[in-house]
Amino acid sequence: AQKITQTQPGMFVQEKEAVTLDCTYDTSDPSYGLFWYKQPSSGEMIFLIYQGSYDQQNATEGRYSLNFQKARKSANLVISASQLGDSAMYFCAMREGRDTDSGYALNFGKGTSLLVTP
């Protein structure tokens, strides 16, 4: 079963506007971590932000913030004041605390392609 679901294959946003990228997850493990990565067309994966399941506050990193709704199992990424350089694929990923079968590897969603327009 898919553990991470990103329902938006593609999104458009105008420069300087805010945009929300959706991510829902599925786990029965009480201890888990959620990560967002950015993948530009060049291919490298750039870590953006992390949210732990026990964190009381939503994570923020500069223009990135995470809207964490634990009961709904959602961890949406909010990018404020979008810039042209934000155009990229964005991936949500989860690491589970009890996952010893994969060395705590990340489970990735299929990604959302974001295009920022002038």
Added chain:
Amino acid sequence: DGGITQSPKYLFRKEGQNVTLSCEQNLNHDAMYWYRQDPGQGLRLIYYSQIVNDFQKGDIAEGYSVSREKKESFPLTVTSAQKNPTAFYLCASSIGLAFSNQPQHFGDGTRLSIL
């Protein structure tokens, strides 16, 4: 600068040929991972290693092999048994050995195509 180096950036494979993708890290990380990315898809785990001389299969290990003789190096061999090898391959590392809030760091990837 600390990081992960993957080489080559582009690789072409002929029918029946084995090819090896290189991954080197100088982050002093214990855990290393190989992922495969197909168009429109997320990353899928091929192999991982939590310590030198030990590695484990991920979700899609068939047709691939790895070794971990040094902490810094985790090469991936795509064998002739892998019938659909065309993909983007990403190597990653993390502090590992336990659940943590530390992210995985990724290399720039190798794009493999069939001739």
